[in-house]
Amino acid sequence: MKLQAVSNRKLYIQIADQIRDQILQGAVEPGRQLPSERDLATDLGVSRPTVREALIALEVAGLVEVRVGVGAFVKRREDGRLTLPELSSSPLEVTAVRRLLEPEAAALASQNISPESTARLAETLRKMRAETAAGQWSFDTDRILHMTLADACGNAVLRELLDGLWKARGDEVDTRFHQHLLEVGEVRADILADHEAIVAAVVSGNAEAARTAMARHLQFVSDAMLQAWE
Structure with missing residues (x-):
């Protein structure tokens, strides 16, 4: 070529x-x-x-x-035209900014989490366990967990920034990127374990542990995105 x-x-x-x-x-x-x-x-x-x-x-x-x-x-196509998706950011860029913001959001959430948000996190983890056991991954479940923490952080500006990042993650290219990433069973299992650790730290009120657990999770995701697929 x-x-x-x-x-x-x-x-x-x-x-x-x-x-x-x-x-x-x-x-x-x-x-x-x-x-x-x-x-x-x-x-x-x-x-x-x-x-x-x-x-x-x-x-x-x-x-x-x-x-x-x-x-x-x-792939075979019946026509010779191709329309590429018009996106404002790349999956790698979105993940890089999440690594800057979400650890602090998790730390803040550990100090402000409500009983309602704690219950929502528990239910979301239950769904994640069932999805992982079935060899599946859900963008919606992932988003609910992370945005529950953003909602609980107590900082409206930070919450809106994270909401924008998750809306960017809803782009089809980003979603497909993560679907391919999570086709690997070991990756799904590791991400579930990360989410379990994040929630445990947040609901226990341990800000430093929450910050560390979220940073570790996003570092793992970033590393997995950069690893060779071939």
């Missing part, structure tokens, strides 16, 4: 544009596998996680199929 190098600061949607154009020009036939994440990243001059975001944007648009542990394959 003939690709143009882009700067490290380019948005992943611009990378997806280049790969899309190459596919539509016939550089890779339907049913065939695209070059590896590593090779695409080298040719484009960007990181592998950024290439991954671009591939998932192409998957959402219906042009490729991403198979975790294998690679991305070109």
Whole structure:
């Protein structure tokens, strides 16, 4: 595939544009596998996680199929047009900002949590355990747990910032990114354990433990997002 190098600061949607154009020009036939994440990243001059975001944007648009542990394959299309999703931020960017804000929100929540919010956290954890046992992951359940903590933090500005981040996470590319991430059973189990530790620290009123547990959780998610999928 003939690709143009882009700067490290380019948005992943611009990378997806280049790969899309190459596919539509016939550089890779339907049913065939695209070059590896590593090779695409080298040719484009960007990181592998950024290439991954671009591939998932192409998957959402219906042009490729991403198979975790294998690679991305070109799908057959009846038309030659492709509309890429228009997003304001990337999954990696959203996670980076969450790492800055959510540990403090958890610490504050530990000092302000109400009985109603405590009960909501307990019920949400119950759902998470059932989903994990069934090999599933739910964006809605994840959001409810984290936003319950945001609601309980006692700072309206921080709460609104976190609400905006979770609305960004509702974008289809971000949701698909996390779905692929959580196809790995060990990742689902680790994330459930993280959530259990966060809630335990918050409801016990231990601000430092809550801050540490949330930071550890988001570091794990960030690391998992950056790990190679092929």
